[in-house]
Amino acid sequence: MTGLEEGARDDGVSVEDFKAVFRRHAGGVAVVTALGPDGPIGFTATSVISLSVDPAYLAFSVNAHSSALPVIEIADSVVVNVLSADQAAVADRFASRTQDRFAGPEIRVLPTGDVVLTGSTGWVQGRIEQRVHVGNSLLVVVRALTAGLGQHTWPLVYVDRTYHRLGEDTRLG
Amino acid sequence: MTGLEEGARDDGVSVEDFKAVFRRHAGGVAVVTALGPDGPIGFTATSVISLSVDPAYLAFSVNAHSSALPVIEIADSVVVNVLSADQAAVADRFASRTQDRFAGPEIRVLPTGDVVLTGSTGWVQGRIEQRVHVGNSLLVVVRALTAGLGQHTWPLVYVDRTYHRLGEDTRLG
Numbered sequence: 167m168t169g170l171e172e173g174a175r176d177d178g179v180s181v182e183d184f185k186a187v188f189r190r191h192a193g194g195v196a197v198v199t200a201l202g203p204d205g206p207i208g209f210t211a212t213s214v215i216s217l218s219v220d221p222a223y224l225a226f227s228v229n230a231h232s233s234a235l236p237v238i239e240i241a242d243s244v245v246v247n248v249l250s251a252d253q254a255a256v257a258d259r260f261a262s263r264t265q266d267r268f269a270g271p272e273i274r275v276l277p278t279g280d281v282v283l284t285g286s287t288g289w290v291q292g293r294i295e296q297r298v299h300v301g302n303s304l305l306v307v308v309r310a311l312t313a314g315l316g317q318h319t320w321p322l323v324y325v326d327r328t329y330h331r332l333g334e335d336t337r338l339g
Numbered sequence: 340m341t342g343l344e345e346g347a348r349d350d351g352v353s354v355e356d357f358k359a360v361f362r363r364h365a366g367g368v369a370v371v372t373a374l375g376p377d378g379p380i381g382f383t384a385t386s387v388i389s390l391s392v393d394p395a396y397l398a399f400s401v402n403a404h405s406s407a408l409p410v411i412e413i414a415d416s417v418v419v420n421v422l423s424a425d426q427a428a429v430a431d432r433f434a435s436r437t438q439d440r441f442a443g444p445e446i447r448v449l450p451t452g453d454v455v456l457t458g459s460t461g462w463v464q465g466r467i468e469q470r471v472h473v474g475n476s477l478l479v480v481v482r483a484l485t486a487g488l489g490q491h492t493w494p495l496v497y498v499d500r501t502y503h504r505l506g507e508d509t510r511l512g
Contacts, residue, residue: 178394178395178482178483178484179395179463179465179483179484179485179486181392181393181395183485183486184389184392184395184463184483184486185392186461186486186488187421187460187461187462187463187486187487187488188389188397188421188463190421190460190461190488190492190493190494191367191369191387191389191421191460191461191494192365192366192367192368192494192495192496192505193365193366193367193388194364194365194366194498195365196364212388213388213389213390214364215366215385215386215388215398215400216357216361216364216386217386217400217473217474217476217478218400218402218473218474218475218476219354219357219358219474219475220354220474220475221351221474221475222351222352222354222357222474223473223474223476224361225398225400225473225478227388227390227391227398229391248360248361248363248364251511254511254512287360287363287364288359288360288363288364289360290352290357290360292352296471296473298469298471298480300390300391300396300398300469300480301390301391301392301393301394301395301396302391302392302393302394303390303391303396305390305398305478305480307471307473307478309351310351310352310357311351311352312352312356313352313356313357313359313360314360315359315360315363319363319499320363320498321363321364321365321498322365322511323365323496323505323509325367325493325494325505326492328510328511328512329510329511329512330505330509330510330511331509331511332365332496332498332503332505332509333509336496336503336504336505336506336509337501337502337503338424338427338495338501338502338503338504339427339501339502
């Protein structure tokens with residue numbers, strides 16, 4: 167254990183120290199989509215977690231500076247698309263300033279109007295039930311209503327600002 | 340997109356369908372520790388996310404059936420230890436029914452009394468600020484106060500009920 171300040175500070179850890187630890191924390195990569203007044207919006211998220219299985223709930227967070235925030239603040243329904251290891255370009259597109267993010271990947275529209283990215287390993291559509299404002303972020307709790315699986319099974323992973331793949335060769339034990 | 344029921348159900352997605360999607364979602368692996376009335380407790384979590392950087396907040400969830408829940412319900416302070424790719428055995432230990440989980444890995448005690456696993460890639464100690472009961476789970480929001488880095492840089496990843504490693508050879512692009 168080296169390098170970082172370890173004295174307890176009432177005003178919190180430094181931005182640099184906090185970032186340094188979370189750069190080493192792996193995250194599955196998803197694109198969250200929702201319907202806004204001007205059509206579908208979507209953004210890349212590495213903060214999706216399964217909260218509860220029965221009943222089924224998930225959560226994700228959105229940065230206060232995200233262009234998606236105004237829609238997520240008012241949307242009833244969202245889709246979490248779990249990206250596959252061959253969708254790094256999709257992750258980049260939905261994390262970029264591209265205006266027309268949906269022009270690239272193949273999509274499918276659910277009966278609810280929600281947009282699914284068909285190349286994903288799987289997706290969950292659900293209803294936003296809680297919004298918790300935390301620091302510089304909005305934490306969103308979603309009741310899962312429908313789900314589907316794609317053909318690709320290995321997920322995309324993000325660590326240290328880089329995308330990684332998983333496969334049979336990375337399995338431990 | 341095949342196989343799973345896609346009709347919207349007011350009562351939510353089936354347990355099986357929800358699990359099938361999240362088995363394909365990768366998660367970084369952490370051990371969360373806290374001080375209980377009978378000494379330190381710890382449990383393996385694949386639900387740790389960075390919520391906000393400035394101010395620094397993170398979140399994790401605990402299952403209602405976890406033996407750690409009673410302590411997390413009342414603890415003021417927790418440590419999130421981000422496990423390294425060579426700590427699969429530590430992840431197993433803190434997910435098992437072993438009573439004496441701290442007898443194995445090398446630990447260090449912070450001035451706050453909190454326990455850090457020294458083989459981790461990094462750790463964050465913080466103060467629990469919010470507890471949100473969601474379905475069958477407790478979602479915990481933590482204000483980060485101190486942090487440290489370990490010597491190992493590659494994290495442990497969990498997908499489809501199996502641990503995986505990351506490395507230079509898994510980098511995309």
